[in-house]
Amino acid sequence: MRREHDHPEATAIAAASGGGAAPVRPFDVGHGDVWRITLPMTLAFLTTPLLGLTDTAVVGRIGDAAALGGLAVGALIFDFAFSTCNFLRSGTTGLTAQAVGAEDRREVQAVFWRAIALAVLIGLALVLAEPLVTLLGLLAVAPGEGVAETVRTYVFVRMFSAPFALLNYAILGHVLGRGRGGLGLALQFVVNGTNIALSILFGLLLEWGVVGVAFGTVCGEAAGALVGLWVVIRGFDRRDRPSRREIFDKHGFRRMVGVNRDIMIRSFCLLGAFVLFTRLGAQLGAVVLAANGILLNLFMLGGYFLDGIATAAEQLVGRSIGARYRPAFDRTLRLTLGWGLGLSLLLSGLFLVSGEALIAFLTTDAAVRQSAGTHLAWAALTPFAGALAFIMDGVFIGATWSRAMRDMMIASFIVFAAAAYALTGLYGNHGLWLALLLFLGTRGFSLLALLPRRRAQDFPAPPAGPAGRPALG
Structure with missing residues (x-):
């Protein structure tokens, strides 16, 4: 990495911004910087489905359909509850990356402790709200009594993981905000590996x-939370330790809460879109519902790869802000867009070619196939x-332009809802998938x-230069 005095742009930009402004801190962004975050986080995201597969296989060996159904409903409840709290990961990444870019090591630590405090508070609130969460989940799904009893047991026990799960979100956000994708992957392996091993031990x-x-x-x-806390805190320099007053600074906390609130609303809208997609598909019959459920796996699989590149964009954009x-911002934008669009084309082509084989693997029902x-083409x-x-x-997220992202998600959801109802009425399931593509495109x-x-x-x-053009090329 080159120093500030190696970048003549820094002097010019600083002069343009006035003497009292914060200093410009140049750094270079290359393909390697993008992939040092993208690759490990893509691998980490790909381990997530293994948890569901392991739990299903363990409970499936019991031979009790009610237990298997209860596990599926219980897991759905946690997917909804925890995915809406993912703002702790995203918001922490952006704010941490900005502090890293400003070389404010004290603020890096302060952001971490603010995120930890929020994670503990929200996690404990979820534990206390477990009866209400379970009730709402059962009302939404309305399973039979045998399944419902399993759901109550599963949710009661697993809800004690909420504070630790949210701590892991905050820890991962801090790690990624500092650009340490390899450490993020290692921590995810600790969480998921321990989870899989102990689920087999205890359950089977x-x-x-x-x-x-x-x-x-x-x-x-x-x-995962204990290992993550030990690794992160051990790496802090005591000389940069923020005071309690700095950690609970009103402006800093208000900013974190505001960013997290906007990301949470955005997540609600995203979940709402897929709930509506599922609801409208269900109205077209059980076969279409099952087929759409299988095809959505292609979108989810593609999302794991694209999420890796998006995470790299979060860190590098936040750092440039x-x-x-x-120049680092613009370079990050070009590289992540180039790699993201190229990878998405590759994935779409792969899904078109191999989609039929995947469908045959996932179901033996001829009508669903x-x-x-x-x-298939729509999903691909x-x-x-x-x-x-x-x-x-x-x-x-990296730039913490969360309000604009929230507003565009709300607008995109409205477009999707209108298109989904109109196009499904006209073209059936083809119209529903077209509305989903329109939703994704509108967001972007x-x-x-x-x-x-x-x-x-x-x-x-x-x-500006002498000819009225920018002095920097």
């Missing part, structure tokens, strides 16, 4: 069933249609349209 070998699977998850999250260095094959296009949305989310292009104005607000313009 000790024959605790659903209770064992839930307890294994609690232990896995706790192990903190450093007040636009036929319906899924008929609509989702990585390409959604690539811009993934990358723009990463850019806006609406954020891209806002980007030039937001970028101009956050970066000082370079001074």
